[in-house]
Amino acid sequence: MKLEDVRHRLAKHPEKQYKRRPLTSIKQIAIHHSGTREGDAFSFARYHVHENDWPGIGYHYVILKDGTIQWTNDLEVISYHVQNHNPSAVGICLVGDFRKEIINTNQKDSLRSLCEFLLVKLSLSPLNILGHNELLQGKTECPALNMNELRQYLTQNYVEIYLENKKMDVSGIIKEGITFVALRPFAEQLGYQVFWDGEKRRIYLTKK
Numbered sequence: 001m002k003l004e005d006v007r008h009r010l011a012k013h014p015e016k017q018y019k020r021r022p023l024t025s026i027k028q029i030a031i032h033h034s035g036t037r038e039g040d041a042f043s044f045a046r047y048h049v050h051e052n053d054w055p056g057i058g059y060h061y062v063i064l065k066d067g068t069i070q071w072t073n074d075l076e077v078i079s080y081h082v083q084n085h086n087p088s089a090v091g092i093c094l095v096g097d098f099r100k101e102i103i104n105t106n107q108k109d110s111l112r113s114l115c116e117f118l119l120v121k122l123s124l125s126p127l128n129i130l131g132h133n134e135l136l137q138g139k140t141e142c143p144a145l146n147m148n149e150l151r152q153y154l155t156q157n158y159v160e161i162y163l164e165n166k167k168m169d170v171s172g173i174i175k176e177g178i179t180f181v182a183l184r185p186f187a188e189q190l191g192y193q194v195f196w197d198g199e200k201r202r203i204y205l206t207k208k
């Protein structure tokens with residue numbers, strides 16, 4: 001997964017600022033296409049700021065044709081991309097117009113990896129990943145992609161984790177027989193506190 005952090009290099013409105021949220025208020029990941037054959041985070045940011053008069057780019061990630069993922073907003077930023085769902089949604093935009101062209105393998109692979117990362121990071125399930133058109137119930141064709149196929153792919157690797165009989169608020173992804181989870185929420189729900197020593201690059205788990 002090739003990730004390029006461009007959050008601080010994009011056009012921003014001189015006065016306006018997006019509101020922010022805690023990560024726990026994120027409940028959906030919304031998938032978009034740009035509806036254009038070309039473009040990138042820089043051109044979309046200029047358009048959203050100069051033409052739409054928005055505080056900044058509307059998306060959290062942009063996936064280029066070569067599969068590069070541009071990280072465009074902190075996940076805490078409540079940017080504009082799915083109307084009244086903005087406060088609870090993260091926006092991923094794939095460059096292309098999938099009404100007229102087919103998503104290429106680079107973009108498809110990057111989208112899958114990014115979704116897996118976000119499921120683990122945000123404790124979500126594949127059912128929380130929706131097309132823009134599904135969230136807004138047919139008011140747009142965006143992203144013109146087969147969302148069931150994406151969810152089915154993610155479901156193959158996704159696992160729920162139960163502590164005794166209670167479902168934990170933690171998502172796991174299994175790769176090659178190894179289960180990847182976010183350590184902090186996992187350990188905290190087991191009753192441990194997590195301390196990070198950056199100098200020694202050590203994590204200490206201590207009983208709460």
Ligand SMILES: [Zn+2]
Pocket residue numbers: 031032033132140142143
């Ligand atoms: Zn859209």
